[in-house]
Amino acid sequence: MARIELRNVVKRYGSFTGVRRMDLDIADEEFLVLLGPSGCGKTTTMRMIAGLEEPSEGEVVIGGEVVNEVDARDRDVAMVFQGYALYPNMSIYENIRFPLRMRGIGKADQDALIRRAAEMVELGDFLDRKPGALSGGQRQRAALARAVVRQPQVFLMDEPLSNLDAKLRSSMRVQIKHLQRQLRITTVYVTHDQIEAMTLADRIVIMEKGVIRQIGTPDEIYSDPADTFVAGFIGAPPMNLVEGRAENGRFTAPGLVAVCPPDISGRITLGVRPEDCRVVTDGPAELAGAVYGVEPTGETTYLTLRTGETLFEVKAARDARFDLGAPVKIGFDPERIYFFDTETGVRLRAQPQRSAA
Amino acid sequence: MEKRRKSKGDNLVLRYLVLGSWALFCLVPILWFLSIGFRPRTEIITPEPIYWPTFSLDAWRLLLADWPIFDYLRNSVVAVAGSVVIDLILGIPAAYSLTRYEYRGRDDIGFYILSTRMMAPAIVAIPIFFLFRNMGLLDSVWALMLIYAAVNLSIVVWIIRSYMLDIPKELEDAARTDGAGDLRILWEVIIPACLPGIITASVIAAIFAINEFLFTLLIASTKSAYTMSVALANFTGGSDGVIYNAIALVSFLAFLPILVLIVLIQKHLSRGLTMGAVKG
Numbered sequence: 001m002a003r004i005e006l007r008n009v010v011k012r013y014g015s016f017t018g019v020r021r022m023d024l025d026i027a028d029e030e031f032l033v034l035l036g037p038s039g040c041g042k043t044t045t046m047r048m049i050a051g052l053e054e055p056s057e058g059e060v061v062i063g064g065e066v067v068n069e070v071d072a073r074d075r076d077v078a079m080v081f082q083g084y085a086l087y088p089n090m091s092i093y094e095n096i097r098f099p100l101r102m103r104g105i106g107k108a109d110q111d112a113l114i115r116r117a118a119e120m121v122e123l124g125d126f127l128d129r130k131p132g133a134l135s136g137g138q139r140q141r142a143a144l145a146r147a148v149v150r151q152p153q154v155f156l157m158d159e160p161l162s163n164l165d166a167k168l169r170s171s172m173r174v175q176i177k178h179l180q181r182q183l184r185i186t187t188v189y190v191t192h193d194q195i196e197a198m199t200l201a202d203r204i205v206i207m208e209k210g211v212i213r214q215i216g217t218p219d220e221i222y223s224d225p226a227d228t229f230v231a232g233f234i235g236a237p238p239m240n241l242v243e244g245r246a247e248n249g250r251f252t253a254p255g256l257v258a259v260c261p262p263d264i265s266g267r268i269t270l271g272v273r274p275e276d277c278r279v280v281t282d283g284p285a286e287l288a289g290a291v292y293g294v295e296p297t298g299e300t301t302y303l304t305l306r307t308g309e310t311l312f313e314v315k316a317a318r319d320a321r322f323d324l325g326a327p328v329k330i331g332f333d334p335e336r337i338y339f340f341d342t343e344t345g346v347r348l349r350a351q352p353q354r355s356a357a
Numbered sequence: 358m359e360k361r362r363k364s365k366g367d368n369l370v371l372r373y374l375v376l377g378s379w380a381l382f383c384l385v386p387i388l389w390f391l392s393i394g395f396r397p398r399t400e401i402i403t404p405e406p407i408y409w410p411t412f413s414l415d416a417w418r419l420l421l422a423d424w425p426i427f428d429y430l431r432n433s434v435v436a437v438a439g440s441v442v443i444d445l446i447l448g449i450p451a452a453y454s455l456t457r458y459e460y461r462g463r464d465d466i467g468f469y470i471l472s473t474r475m476m477a478p479a480i481v482a483i484p485i486f487f488l489f490r491n492m493g494l495l496d497s498v499w500a501l502m503l504i505y506a507a508v509n510l511s512i513v514v515w516i517i518r519s520y521m522l523d524i525p526k527e528l529e530d531a532a533r534t535d536g537a538g539d540l541r542i543l544w545e546v547i548i549p550a551c552l553p554g555i556i557t558a559s560v561i562a563a564i565f566a567i568n569e570f571l572f573t574l575l576i577a578s579t580k581s582a583y584t585m586s587v588a589l590a591n592f593t594g595g596s597d598g599v600i601y602n603a604i605a606l607v608s609f610l611a612f613l614p615i616l617v618l619i620v621l622i623q624k625h626l627s628r629g630l631t632m633g634a635v636k637g
Binding site for chain 2: 047050051052071072073074075077078079081082083085086087088089090098099102103146156
């Protein structure tokens with residue numbers, strides 16, 4: 001039960017800067033997801049909150065107290081690791097008991113707490129087993145139980161699901177979210193999987209190369225991306241990004257013509273999500289291309305087109321059938337087109353046009 | 358499928374054949390010792406082959422009567438066991454420090470420790486003799502304990518270190534966030550996780566120590582410090598000339614403690630206790 005703040009935090013390893021000037025305010029009981037590709041500094045950020053790494057500059061504040069000088073074991077945070085990190089020589093019961101023992105919680109209270117934590121993750125029948133005798137999903141749940149058993153101020157989870165298979169991952173995802181809501185403990189969750197981020201987070205922090213690119217709710221990140229990096233990272237399949245030129249309210253690229261706000265010009269990248277495109281049989285369309293590939297997923301069919309040098313993905317009707325190489329025209333939802341500066345990647349927003357001074 | 362199973366069976370036969378012959382090759386001298394040790398003296402020195410040996414405890418009686426074998430055995434056990442304990446008390450923290458702490462010259466210190474093993478022991482034999490003489494520790498089991506410990510420490514450190522390097526760092530991070538301090542982590546997480554390494558190192562150190570000859574010869578001069586290895590070398594069977602069956606018996610007795618040790622702990626001698634700590 002604590003608010004976490006990072007103030008101007010920097011982490012350097014020799015001449016390499018892992019995290020640069022990071023400011024982050026995590027509300028009490030919030031579920032915050034740090035999302036980014038590997039090497040973006042998300043795990044380092046989490047380890048600084050845990051006290052396993054020391055920031056080179058700046059302050060880490062947990063529950064109103066600057067904890068830079070506080071050792072990891074005194075921070076009252078519980079962490080779940082990618083590799084589970086269960087103690088191999090101890091039974092699951094002893095594993096869950098370990099943090100209670102370390103914190104001097106009386107023997108009399110231990111048993112009830114351990115059984116409650118094990119029940120929460122449905123491991124009640126496995127307490128006598130050693131970690132080696134459990135499946136991956138069970139080990140992950142044992143690691144969760146060890147984290148929840150002592151009701152810490154903060155939960156930290158470092159890619160906890162990345163070693164599980166896809167099916168198990170989605171069921172564990174729901175369990176983690178349920179557990180967090182039930183216990184109301186501030187949680188920081190690191191992942192490179194955007195679906196995990198979207199489904200779990202109250203807010204997502206997207207990082208790249210040690211810098212925060214955008215902070216927002218999943219909906220904000222999805223519908224209002226700040227730059228091409230965020231736009232390309234969120235969504236499956238990701239947003240189509242087409243480089244071209246804009247002049248006099250028209251954006252043009254090979255095979256593509258679209259209306260754009262009149263104050264945007266120069267080298268521009270247009271972005272549109274596959275789900276905001278539709279196949280047009282007759283009538284006006286923004287894009288013309290040839291069918292490059294068709295991927296039915298059951299729920300829908302993804303159509304990949306080739307226009308000029310770029311591949312462009314469109315979400316089509318579930319029963320849509322196309323021949324390879326056939327010409328197809330695509331229309332965009334005009335409300336859902338994004339423009340970015342090609343040079344910097346920054347999102348360009350139309351100036352409010354009718355804003356009479 | 359059928360074919361594959363068959364070829365696998367062939368391989369198995371071949372494997373047993375190779376391993377079996379090798380085991381026989383290694384064991385024959387020991388069995389020979391045993392057989393000589395329990396036969397009368399006269400039978401051993403006849404030139405004709407003997408197909409039905411006679412059983413005799415003559416060599417035993419001779420041995421127990423005028424050779425203080427139990428003193429030697431006791432000296433061996435005390436010196437070896439004590440040296441292994443010293444090695445573990447010093448070696449485990451040293452190995453942990455070499456694996457986990459970052460400090461200047463860490464790798465150089467590690468190499469220095471290992472390099473002490475590369476030196477020929479004879480180089481330090483004379484200084485060590487004077488050192489122990491000045492400390493009044495000549496002809497003492499305690500001196501042997503210290504020397505064995507010193508000789509084997511480097512190997513113990515390096516074996517344990519190599520096992521510790523395999524322990525995932527996450528395990529320690531988990532213990533730390535769970536609230537454990539350095540010593541707790543070492544005692545409750547690291548040592549159990551590298552127990553196979555610690556056992557392996559102990560056995561190897563014990564074998565080296567029990568076979569140690571040069572320093573023992575230097576330090577020990579009476580039965581109060583003679584160990585089996587040196588006593589064995591000096592043993593000829595008593596005042597009646599060389600008695601081979603007694604020598605064979607003593608050799609076998611010297612070999613026995615190590616055999617028992619290995620059999621008792623062989624299941625720990627293989628790696629595998631960290632399985633299940635991380636995915637894999």
